[in-house]
Amino acid sequence: MLLTVPNQLTMFRVLVIPLLVLVFYTDLQWRHLICAALFGLAGITDALDGYYARKYNQSTPFGAFLDPVADKLIVAVALALLIEQNGNIWFTLPAVVIISREIVISALREWMAELGARGAVAVSFIGKLKTTLQIIAILVLLAFPDGSPYYLHEIGLITVYGAAVLTLWSMIVYLKAAWPSLSGKTAKTAKED
Structure with a gap:
């Protein structure tokens, strides 16, 4: 089954990436803390998807592919934003x-x-x-x-x-x-x- 809870959490992590970029480039007063919160939320979903996949035996080939990709994408994007900021x-x-x-x-x-x-x-x-x-x-x-x-x-x-x-x-x-x-x-x- 493609849309297991772990896979949904992983896809959510991918969807956080453009939101992270958008917030980073706004003029919102709290944009830095919001970006950190989005990144932290993505980290929590990473822990949760692995937990659910193991506990409820919901590992899928799609999840095995997408999970490490999602992790690397959000880290690379966050670092790219920080390269520009610094x-x-x-x-x-x-x-x-x-x-x-x-x-x-x-x-x-x-x-x-x-x-x-x-x-x-x-x-x-x-x-x-x-x-x-x-x-x-x-x-x-x-x-x-x-x-x-x-x-x-x-x-x-x-x-x-x-x-x-x-x-x-x-x-x-x-x-x-x-x-x-x-x-x-x-x-x-x-x-x-």
């Missing part, structure tokens, strides 16, 4: 690292799936930690632009750098695990604890 190398550099890693790992997973070795690039603990820091950084930076009180913007920048470091680390873990397949040998698993 307009400097200090933010653009970690944002480009994060976006580039997502593209590389998505392509790697697709390629490994074609080889029947998708499990070799399964999500690791480092990947989950990276995602958590990335979400926190984006939420803080969307809510608190440069010049916000209490150094909240600077805390967001530090967090995005932490996410970028973990992004590179997790990419190395995945590439290392996939290297045997990339070099024509059998793949190992990339899971780390």
Whole structure:
């Protein structure tokens, strides 16, 4: 069944993306907090769709395809908006690292799936930690632009750098695990604890 609750939550996350962009470019006084709330709501739906899919056995091929796409789209769009908002190398550099890693790992997973070795690039603990820091950084930076009180913007920048470091680390873990397949040998698993 295509329109399961988890799939509806995932599609909702995709629909939040244009709304996030529209609100970002308005002159609303609370636009930064509204953007952060929209991004946070999308994060909650991500957790809920996975929970419902597992608890009620509602996993579908469509959901398995769309869920990671929705995640990567909203993160990439939010980072693109923040690149424009910050307009400097200090933010653009970690944002480009994060976006580039997502593209590389998505392509790697697709390629490994074609080889029947998708499990070799399964999500690791480092990947989950990276995602958590990335979400926190984006939420803080969307809510608190440069010049916000209490150094909240600077805390967001530090967090995005932490996410970028973990992004590179997790990419190395995945590439290392996939290297045997990339070099024509059998793949190992990339899971780390």
